[in-house]
Amino acid sequence: MRMISLWRVLSLSVCAGMLLLLTTGCWDRREINDVAFVLASAIDREGDHIRVSVLIPLPGNMGSSGGGGGSGGQKPFSIKTETGQTIREAVSKLQFRLPRHLFFGHRRVIIIGEELARTEGVSSVIDAITRTPENRLTAFIAISKGKALDVLNADTRLERFSAESMRELLQSEASVRVSVKDVTSQIIAVGEDAFFPYVEKVKTKIKGVEAEDVLIEGFVLTHDGKMTGVAKGDSAIGIRLLNQHFRKYDETINDEGNYITVAINQATVDIKPEIRNGQITFRIHSMVKASVNEDRNLERNYDDYAQRKQIEDMVATRVVQNINKALDNMQRSNSDAAGFGLRIYRAYPQVWTKQYRKDWVTIFPQVKFEVTATANLFRLGMSSENLGRKDD
Numbered sequence: 001m002r003m004i005s006l007w008r009v010l011s012l013s014v015c016a017g018m019l020l021l022l023t024t025g026c027w028d029r030r031e032i033n034d035v036a037f038v039l040a041s042a043i044d045r046e047g048d049h050i051r052v053s054v055l056i057p058l059p060g061n062m063g064s065s066g067g068g069g070g071s072g073g074q075k076p077f078s079i080k081t082e083t084g085q086t087i088r089e090a091v092s093k094l095q096f097r098l099p100r101h102l103f104f105g106h107r108r109v110i111i112i113g114e115e116l117a118r119t120e121g122v123s124s125v126i127d128a129i130t131r132t133p134e135n136r137l138t139a140f141i142a143i144s145k146g147k148a149l150d151v152l153n154a155d156t157r158l159e160r161f162s163a164e165s166m167r168e169l170l171q172s173e174a175s176v177r178v179s180v181k182d183v184t185s186q187i188i189a190v191g192e193d194a195f196f197p198y199v200e201k202v203k204t205k206i207k208g209v210e211a212e213d214v215l216i217e218g219f220v221l222t223h224d225g226k227m228t229g230v231a232k233g234d235s236a237i238g239i240r241l242l243n244q245h246f247r248k249y250d251e252t253i254n255d256e257g258n259y260i261t262v263a264i265n266q267a268t269v270d271i272k273p274e275i276r277n278g279q280i281t282f283r284i285h286s287m288v289k290a291s292v293n294e295d296r297n298l299e300r301n302y303d304d305y306a307q308r309k310q311i312e313d314m315v316a317t318r319v320v321q322n323i324n325k326a327l328d329n330m331q332r333s334n335s336d337a338a339g340f341g342l343r344i345y346r347a348y349p350q351v352w353t354k355q356y357r358k359d360w361v362t363i364f365p366q367v368k369f370e371v372t373a374t375a376n377l378f379r380l381g382m383s384s385e386n387l388g389r390k391d392d
Helices: 002-022 087-097 114-119 123-130 148-152 162-170 180-188 234-242 305-333 340-347 349-356 360-366
Strands: 035-037 040-046 049-057 077-084 101-103 109-113 140-144 195-206 209-223 226-231 249-255 258-276 279-295 368-379
Touching: 035 049, 040 114, 040 148, 040 162, 049 087, 049 148, 077 087, 077 148, 087 101, 087 123, 109 114, 109 123, 109 148, 109 162, 114 140, 114 226, 123 180, 140 148, 140 162, 148 162, 148 195, 162 195, 162 209, 209 234, 209 305, 226 234, 226 305, 234 258, 234 305, 249 305, 258 305, 258 340, 258 368, 279 305, 279 340, 305 360, 305 368, 340 349, 340 360
Parallel strands: 035 101, 040 109, 109 140, 140 195, 279 368
Antiparallel strands: 040 049, 049 077, 195 209, 209 226, 249 258, 258 279
């Protein structure tokens, strides 16, 4: 009995010891006061070095009221910057200078400078980001006009931080949501190039009060990860349509001096590749639904089918023009930002592998496109007869 009791005590002691090993507590804990949360980063080329800048919020300067200012007029954030031969070296130098641990798990926006995007490209940046599990692949990524640090340091008044302002802008109707994950898949895809939102810092002055805003200027076109062109205005709309990244937008059309503004509420684009006598042709057809927002022609009779059809034809023509401008821009920049090569690979895998994949960089600028569109005016913007028309 005594041996059994001793064995029982020994067994319980061993079990308790093992449980203690499993309940080691927060041995690697880090207090929140010891962490510097990075909300946004800017990456620039500076000579032969890479400059990395980070935006860190300062809770003590935020105050209790809304808006962009902090308590005592101090900024509610701090920007720290450092250079290195690589991105990782610059981050390590930053860490040695700071009393807090840099944490990138909450980073929302990554801005790449234009010079770095044109010379070295974005592939090295994506490689450095994806090697560290802490980095969020859902962070938005964009390319800036000029230095990315200048955009990061923009004194935006609508939000507390420029990072928050850029995050809202990059997911708004003015842009396309492009994340690190999206760019990674586009870079490694067959027959497809990545494109990025193109951001710029602009200054405004109203009644002597200066402010700064960050605007979306269009999209950056790339080839093999390097910036080769920029799509703005109608060309940027065409890029969005071709990539099925549709957001509602307005078009103002000149109808013989009578301007009319219509809202493009829905749009679908069908792209079919064809090989005719060894020549690649893409047939592109877009179907859009539009509504009238404003019509300067107060005498227009919307009960007349012919006049409604005229508006639909004008809208369809504008859609075709936007897509053609985007295609021309892509071919001049040699950037297959709509993944036409990928579509050939899916439709003709053997032909693509044997004939086109190796020389796609020289074939794509010569590809032919046939673009058509149809528009449906489904909402006239009024409940009855045009209220602007005079009574008889």
